[in-house]
Amino acid sequence: MRVHGRVTGLMGTALRGLAGLALGAAGAMVEVVFLVLAALGCAYAFVFSRGRDTVPRVVAGGALRLAEAERRRLDALLGGSGDVGGYGPLRALAYLVLRLPVAFLGGVLILLLVYGAGAAVTLFGGWMMGRAPDGIEPTPWLIAYVVGAGLVLLYLDLQGLVGVAALERRLVRRCLGPSPLQAYERRIAQLSESRAEVVDAVNDERRRIERDLHDGVQQRLVGLAMLIGRARRSGDPERSAELMRQAHEESQRALEDLREVAWRVYPAALDSDGLRAALETVAERSVVPVTIAYGPDRRLPSPVETVAYFVVCEAVTNAAKHSGAGRVNVRILERGTMLVVRIEDDGAGGADPAGGGLAGLARRVAALDGRLRVHSPTGGPTVVSAELPCG
CATH class of the missing domain: 1.10.287 (Helix Hairpins)
Known part of the structure; x- marks a missing residue:
């Protein structure tokens, strides 16, 4: 069952990646037209404003909107764009220019993949139906050669697509992400804020x-x-x-x-037996039925286990006291270098993320460079999720 789930997940990721690269290639054709018009507009503005206005407002707005659309495409289909934001129109224009060859390369690779799949279906379909395409009679050696060559070409094409996706992510982070100095300043501000929040917690x-x-x-x-x-x-x-x-x-x-x-x-079982045993104790002591799905098969770093435990404990306590929930589902899994903690109850919702308990959890999670999200619409359900670095 677990193998089937992993295969399904890989297939879904591959299909999303292909869709993302195809949309990127299609968007590149629109961006070519925009960049040509933008170049004419910038030249016109430069000449008639005597160098004072090099990027017209229309061009700047269009570049920012196109760059934002590309960033959302990466976030939705190609694994995320990373920490980007705060860029201006010149950086957006530079990004649109630099991504054109990458996007067209991805489009060419997708066309080659479609052409190869079509050629393989035509060739093998003809052989199976007793018609030899172009008079090529199938022999064992010929079939082995075609299959081997096709697999090699498929592997090279897929590797090329993976490389294009990685290059897209790297390019958007390089062009639209913060500079090293801005990243350091932001990191210092985050550390100062998290230190103050830890003291408050x-x-x-x-x-x-x-x-x-x-x-x-x-x-x-x-x-x-x-x-x-x-x-x-x-x-x-x-x-x-x-x-x-x-x-x-x-x-x-x-x-x-x-x-x-x-x-x-602090529960003693957390140190002696690990996070799974401590969470089972939470489930046993809870007045609301709690179901736990625990994925990690190893001991996690102690700070990570501690924060994950208190996130679950506080969420279960809130569900029992305030939401009127009849059941709580807890799911713990590793996703890459992150530990994902998700707690969902079937209560009335309306939880306040700024409330004392959840605000304290947010400070605990932020101290580990993690993220806490609370989704609790009126009428429920309430979902509390935390992502904790555990690499």
């Missing part, structure tokens, strides 16, 4: 622990002390025994509250 966690201890364990201990004091002052042996029995029960409840607080702070 730690302080929020400390306040939560203090509330749990004050409202739970401390109240239990106060009640226990009062029961023991009343038992000591009582002159009635039966009354003293009853009070001591109540004190013993209160001590058991205090221990349960203390274990609950300790488990919420």
Whole structure:
């Protein structure tokens, strides 16, 4: 079943890639016309504005829209364009010019693939129906030669298509992505922000622990002390025994509250048995039925397991307390160098990503350079997903 799923996934990726390259080749023909008109418009503007206006507004807007369309095509069909944005019309024009030969090369390779498939169907179809195309009689050696040559040419063509797709992604990142200095500045800003968010998250966690201890364990201990004091002052042996029995029960409840607080702070099973065992404990303790699909077959880095655990724990807790969910589905899988954590419930939706719990999760995830998404329309379902680097 898993092999079948992987094969289906590879076929889907291949078909999306072919569609992306075909759309890129078709778009290149439109962009050729645009670039010719843009060159005439820029020349006209340069001459009649005496060099003050080199890129007319219409040309700039068209270049930005075309570049954005190409970026969306890469994101949807060719594996993503990476960290791009904030580029101007000149960089967009440069990108459109540089991608033309790459796009046309992809179109030629797709045409060769279609032509080869058509030729193979014609040739082998004729042999199977007893008609030798062009008088070529099939012999075992000829069939072996045609099949071998066809497979080699197919391999070369597919490798060429893979190379064109990689070149497309690299070109858009190089032309439309941030410069090294901008990337460093953005990274410094992200690290400064995430550091401040981690400090806030730690302080929020400390306040939560203090509330749990004050409202739970401390109240239990106060009640226990009062029961023991009343038992000591009582002159009635039966009354003293009853009070001591109540004190013993209160001590058991205090221990349960203390274990609950300790488990919420950090479960021991996470270090000893791993993320899967810790999540199974979450499912067992949840008042809402929880189904867990766990994909990784290895131990993940400890920080990644910790953040993934708290994402699941908080999402399950929110589903039980606020959404009225009847079931929660948790899915953990590795996708390349990323660990994907997805929690979906069938509750009423309307979760606020800026709320205390989810905002704290976002800060935890950001501290690992991950991303947290919350999709919770009114009426549900609520989907909380996190992507954590685990390479």
